Amino acid sequence: MDAEKIQSRVAVQPVHDQTYADDDSVQNARWITGVFRRLPWIGLAAIFATIGAAASAFAILRCSKDVRTDHWGVKNVPAPSPNVLLSIVNSITNLVLLAAVGQGYAIAWWRRALEGSTVTELHRSWSFSSSTLSILTSLKSFNTIALAALMTKLTILDGVLLQKATSTYLAYDTDGWGVDLKAYIATELPHNYTGIMYGANDTASLYTPEFLSVMTAYRANGGLIDFNAGNAIPINFNHSDQQYYDPVNLPQPFGVSSDYFQGCSGSCWGNVNAAGLWWDCANATEPWAANVSLSASNSSQAYPLFSTSFSVNWYDQSANSTTIKARIAYVNSVEGENGTCPGVLTTQTCVLRPAVVTYGAWISDENNVTDADSSKGIGLSSNAKAGINLKAVPTTLHGLTRPDLYSFPATQLANYASLVETPGPNRRTTMGGIELALNTLFASSASIEWTGPSTGWSLTTSGSTAPFYFSADSSVDVSSLCNYTLPLGVDPATTTIKTSLDEILFRTSLHAAMDGHPATVQQLTGTNQMAYRQYYKSDYRWLGGAVASMLLAILGIAPSYYGFWQLGRRVTLGPFEIASALQAPILEHPAVASGQVDDLIEHVGDRRVQYGLVPEVEQPKLVMAEPDRVARPAYGPRGRR
Template identity: 25%
Template sequence: MLCLAFNITILIIANKQPTSKWKVQPSVLLAISSAASNGLLRFAMAEGAVIAWWTKAMSGCTVHDLHRYWTTANSIFISIRDIKFFNVMTLACIASVVISIDNPLFQRALTISVEPSRKDMAVSAAIAQQIPEGYTGLLQGNPAFTLSAMSPAFEEVMKGYSSREPMHLHNSGCGTGNCSGTIRAAGFAVDCTGESFPYDFGSVFYDENGNPTGSDYHGPVTGMQDITRVTFSSNFTFMVNRPSNVNFTVTYKDQIPCKSQLQVKRCTFRPATLNYPVSIENGTVGFSSSLSSLGTTPDTIVAAYSIDSIELTYRNSTLGGVYLAASDLFTSQAHISQVNHQWTLNVTGTLAQNYVTHIDSEEACNDTWSDPTDEVISAMQEIMFRTALSAWNESTPLPLYIGLNASNVQTNQTMNTVQTSLEPAFQLHPNYLAAGVVIMVACVAAVASTFHGGGKAAVRCKGSNCELDGLLGLVGDRRLQYGEVRYRGGKMIPPDEQEVEGETVHTRLEMAHPDLTTPPRQGVQYE
């Protein structure tokens, strides 16, 4: 039973544990335990066979019964052959063989599966925490400087953004697992404000006096004015002499009535260092959560900066290229027109198309849109993150940054992550464990039944002067040999004694003194 308890303990402890934590595998321990339990059970059966034999002898039985008790204890073949004489020794003998099944059952109870593993890990990261000065845009003209184009380095960044190329973090040290955490990198601190205005997007009628009226006018009408209304508009602005801010404005109609509200939202993007939520796998970095609120709350902003206006004299722009890219991506407009009583809707740019929420095929003034600001913020932060990745080995001075406690671009950092990886672990199968326990308990109980009456047999034997100690003291050294013994007139005669005419000699097989026995002869039938 100790071996059974040992097996159960090993299986329960090993469940869900990585295989690498076990210097000696559970399968080895289970095999040793099963071998020990099987050997101990055979030993117990040998002892139980003696007790059962004496118990049966003292309770009264035939010689055949005693013979079967002894032979079934030593042969599974005889036990099965004589199953019609089923007895306690037959059950014990079968149990001593059946118990061998417990080893494969216990082994099968614990298999290896792939399980997620989590551990804390410090990971090095090479990424720019500030955009190098003049990194994204090119300026032309003197003294009236204008933003002319994106820089070659930033053009490569935007190609990767547009084609959704994977982002690679240099020298991360994450290994083969998945590391998740926050990383400091260049981004935007975002400040947004919103307001709404009453606005009539509907038809303009002329009353009986020729005065224009709103779309809710229900009096006499003398005519109708052709109109055009902007129902969605998004655009970016940037001034080279104010290089710290990229501004975004979106206006949209979000309610169905033609006479409703015009929503206006304005956001200012300033350079900053942010805490990006990332996951790293095999050197490829991705975002572990949405970036739509990144840079809008203090807990996501490490530091915000300004850029000196004299940047324009350096012929390059730090944020100008980002402005050009954002304008190309997100400048969009939707306007409705009513000409000769017919309504039409015209849309330019993808943002207005993506955020339309309702289109009225008869009266376009009922069309509505939703707020695209979250998508714009997410895209702007991803563009900045990709730019920071491309500048991972830049360590140029930052004389134009205001509010920065560093003289150069910061690129190296250690980030605390949680590494998640898939590794082999043990998996417990309770059904196989239960089957092994049931078989082992049943077999032990069967062998234990042979010890029943052992104390009684010992007492009766002692009270009847049938202890063997005294007998062995008298005849223990006497020499015996099993073989052919000759009898004449009821007495043993030596093998070499001549037969007397007229007297019958009988031969038997039995234990006797070696001088009175000869080896059994083949083909002879003995009495």
């Protein structure tokens, strides 16, 4: 079929030979110039939209500056993050600039054609609008179309600059004082909960499984109840998310949730009532080895320097309860004259009574604290410093200076409780298990003994407490063995021993609630909160660079609009509009007289055309023509380039 088209000429009436004298739709040529008649509304709207986009970018950065990321939104409705909004603004800017430069291309090209130009110049100007390579390889022919195209393509930098204009940073939140915190915790020690007495002994020999879980976690994590530990106390977590000592029949203190502390969103402090032991102590002092030459006695008597011991009083009538007696003795001594070793022996006797104790609790929410230096969990406020980065805390925060943030009250007595137990073989006990824990952790002693003229004095210690607290004066020759003292102001009963016991009993109260023993939901008092949060940061320098890029694009496009008032009709760079202006026969129609491409398409848009070979007398041509006149190009001697 294609070969027949080439070999024979088909008689087709040329389009330009057709008459349309009776076509009432044909319009005469219209050429109406003027500033207002030919004002490029699309281009102007695009320019103003670009300016509006720049203003929107500034508004986004201004509104998001120093705003917490989880507070970003309108009336508690989350909004896209600033970088997403800036990406949208950048996309809109690129679209409107493309619309503006497209109209500028058409105006500049048709003005050049109106003033008269060569086909080469017109082709080169058209190619500038579609190819950056054409601009770079034809710098000698650089014109307003090339300028507009180049400046528009450089707006790719806007996206990078706008993204650099917004970022995030971490800082402590300053609006969390008086936060609403609730706790579910036991306020009394359960009966028979901590120890087991075997045989005829009236003291506990082993921990119960429940208390063993408490002590194991305490030895592993110290004063912090770590969320990540296998027996952690849940806070804002469901039991299915953690492993616990007894996953069966766990209480649900807050409805469907099994949280034991609620309301914290960061690092929180507050006072909570829980089960504990209250220390009632009395001190007594007496001279120790005063004016006595120990070495002269030449005896093997041991002189105690330090001792801690604990025992159960199964019924203390004055307390109407089983209690624990703690005895702590320590010597402060110096080297005297003539071989003497004068000093003072202080004996501290304390009765540990069951009580409801007000603890200063510290809570750290794992989901919200992002400080790498922070620990996550629950503990007493005495350990709060372990869970917060002091360097990052502002010097002042809501009128409180930084040291005041850590001046939390010590434990306070809410009221005494009664827990009467009877010793017996193979029985469980609560006070006996606590006594076992105290003796295991803190029973200790230190003493000196004369061992003879050749060896002199010998110092003996046992347990961990004595070496931890009892120290020699390093400025004095240690051979005297007389210069022993506790650090100034250190009180064993109110430092490590009491603090550690408070932590153990606080853990016990939480585990007792978790195990289903009587507990209450209570509102914490004196609450405070500091949250190490993520905030949005705005850098207007990068925004300035992006806005400058937008303005340069507008300035680069503006020259292409020059002389728009000289054009008497709407113009585009559409191929059929240009072909019509070049008098292509296939587009011949009286509507061409108007010059408007819309009029042209309305009248000739249904004509079928095809690109291919049209046979001629001299040589076939590759043109766009009626389908009946063309054949598909084929590779061959005559078709080879």
